[in-house]
Amino acid sequence: MSLRTRLALPVACYVVLLVSALQTLVVPVVADIQRHLGVSASSASWVVTANLLAAAVFTPMLGRLGDLYGRRPVMLGVLAVVLLGSVLAATTSSLPLLLAGRVAQAASFGLFPLAIGMLREELPAPRLTGAMAVVSGMLSVGAGFGLVVTGLLMRHGGDYHQLFWLSTALTAIGLAGVWLLPRRAGAATGRLDWTGAVLLGLGLVLLILPLEEGNGWGWGSPRVIGSLVAAVVVLAAFVLFERRVTHPLVSPRMLRHRPIVVANAAGLFLGFAMFAVFLATSALVQTPPAVAGYGFGASVLAASLVYLLPGTAGGVITAPLGGRLVARFGAKATLVIAAVLAGLGFTMLALLHSATWEVIVGALAVNSAVTFGYAALPALLIANVEPAETGIANSVNSIARSVGMSLGTAFVVTMVTRNPIPGPVPLPREAQFVTVFAVGAVLAAIAAVVVAWALPKPRPVAFTVEEVETDEVLGAAGLDVPAVPAHR
Template structure:
């Protein structure tokens, strides 16, 4: 069910981002929410595995909401409020993921009925649907049509890439299906690049594939997705391990792992998401990304060295989650500054896919480490050194990300405005009018 949802999301997300650019974000968001609502209700009312899979596939359309929402903000907000708003919306991704884990721990304790989760998803989707209905409708900002051939090729390439990452532990990392899928992914994705260069209105312009700032932003998204799922899974495994058997851990229940050890980090996102927006506005997206990588690296390092006490695990996970939230806050501002308005939807969709690939890599890596050479017993348990390796790899990747972002991204130069220009911008913003764009 997890794999079906993720694979469907990789196909839907770029197509929905492009449709939003073409036809306006509001109608596409409404359509997405209706599909998600129907999928949630279907999953909540069935015990049939095929129908449950169908519901999960329909729910995968929700992955397209983020790039659509980011593309919607410049249409509805004055420029002086845009950076903070994008940071808040983006930062809420990690907050929502964390709260999802906590709510799951609450509802599923003592063998709860999984249908409750889908009813909750249906209720939240209905609330979102009512809110989006109140937004004004805006015309699309792109021309042309949807590149169906490019969408099909991109979807096939991403499915071939993500499928072995999700199933590699069961299939075997050196097996023919895994190696065949990865080889096919490389061939198809290279073909996508060559195909898109010849299309008048490509789904993904070659500029997005070669522009250094966008490439770095997608690499940063890959790292942030890896970090978010690596810390969730590794910390959950660490704190649930019984110390009497393994010599480490806390023997925590699923509920305690969610509420005590993971919830503080995700709840802190309510503060760190808007704070990330202020960092972007004050220091720029580049500096904020560097701060995010350094903070996440410090958190992983702390978890690798200090994990014998509850407070140490909570603080380490909090640092990693805060770094991820700061990074999520910086990425939309960085991407929107590098693409045309007609490309914001698809550009953020590609970045969302990069994060999804990172999540899959984080999941695959942690599961592989946990199941490799386990402690013998009725329930195989990971050795402490294996979880320490996960944290050390996270710290190393954070250091690489900080260096790459610091060296590869140019520093944006803010426009120097005169006092009359600043006063005029404030008047435009207060009146709800577009603030003139001034070049640095």
């Protein structure tokens, strides 16, 4: 095995760690960005939302480009774009330019499927499953790393620009590592669906924008209603266009087949739950109790390390447990368990949030539920689609999860900016956080009922834990999952 091939696993681990670190670096400092730029809370939240929306479009496109032109050159291109975005975000005090930088950083989401695809090309089969499990674990490690670094850099009220300078340095290291990987030609033929990508991106922006800005624009205003109507028209045009394309960004069949629709709705909910609890918890614990009558007045350091880190770090334990649940009880039952656990976590947060341990346990329950759900979705998809369609099905599910994250962000921002407590610094009322958590609990209950009722009776297929963990990694990356052996 050559030196370049030996570098495949450590480089894959590093770039996937970078993906999740870039995701969580800014979550605890949205309020700092708002104060520094002098913008509204809903405008500042686009630092998170723009990144997630762009990721929903970029990820399947970049995976397809990797198939066409080879993983290494596409990964180099992605990292170059992320590097430019990081430098832009680090050097600007303009919200539009900061959002442009965050959109460029969203290209990093494509590194996960590209890294997994690269491992499949470079490593022998006996080493592949273990290697993919290690790389997948870097998602949790990177999320925790991002929170820890944010807390440490901002512990004395530091400048949030430091976070983007750090991401610049981390991206440069990743660029050097990928440069050393072996060169492989692309394995696919065809073309990229640029028109579909533009229609999808425009439709999602038109959908999320009025949900973020509804409080300021007025929910019955022509801008809100016009944007929502335009979103329906553009997304309908996207579906019609995809039916006529040889290599569509999203297969229209994936939007009609009931088990796939249910799995995508579940992915939408799980993405919503993940960022709703992330942002709501961060805002809740940083609220000063002397002014608002609730909250903990936590610093960015405490919000990152005490309240948010346990949920992300717990993924190292809960991810393997999710695989065991799928192997023991099946994908459908595990998804129901995930929805019930999320409901319990949201309910606890709605009713009990006056003590530190209550917030930590509630958020940990929701994050664990998301991890269990993500373990179940790939197994659910491969049981209900043809082997040749698993890559498309998982790619669509990845888009659903990213859209859910955007909707969760928009919902939290809408709620916490409504009817603020009068004062020099507008603060949300406690009831608004309770509403966020209560809606999460209701959606979790609906998800549990829909999954239990709408999904067909599972096929009598027994998965091993190793197979579940492999399918989970490939599914999360939006890649083809091996067919279930015929003797099963």
